[in-house]
Amino acid sequence: MTRSNPSAREPYTEALGTGSAPPDYRLLGSLQMSADEAERFPFLPHWDQKFDYVLLLNAEGAGNLDQIFPDKLELLDHHGIAALFRVRK
DSSP states (O other): OOOOOSSTTTTTGGGGOOSSSOOOOGGOOOOOOHHHHHHTTTOOOOOHHOOEEEEEEEEGSSSOGGGTTTTTEEEEETTEEEEEEEEEE
């Protein structure tokens, strides 16, 4: 029996993009992405209207987590390499 990939289901598959690594968190603040970035990460434009939470990986290298887009993100938790933010609506 053949099964489809359960990791992404409609309608999310159209927003997967082609990048194999997560985008740099600083792209969340970009007003204008390059064509390559837009193709690799089609879910980024208007991300603050599409998502309720952001999971930042490799968070230990991001500096002061409370200062990452404080007008858009609220730091909820941080453990090791991961930080979870709520998107301010």
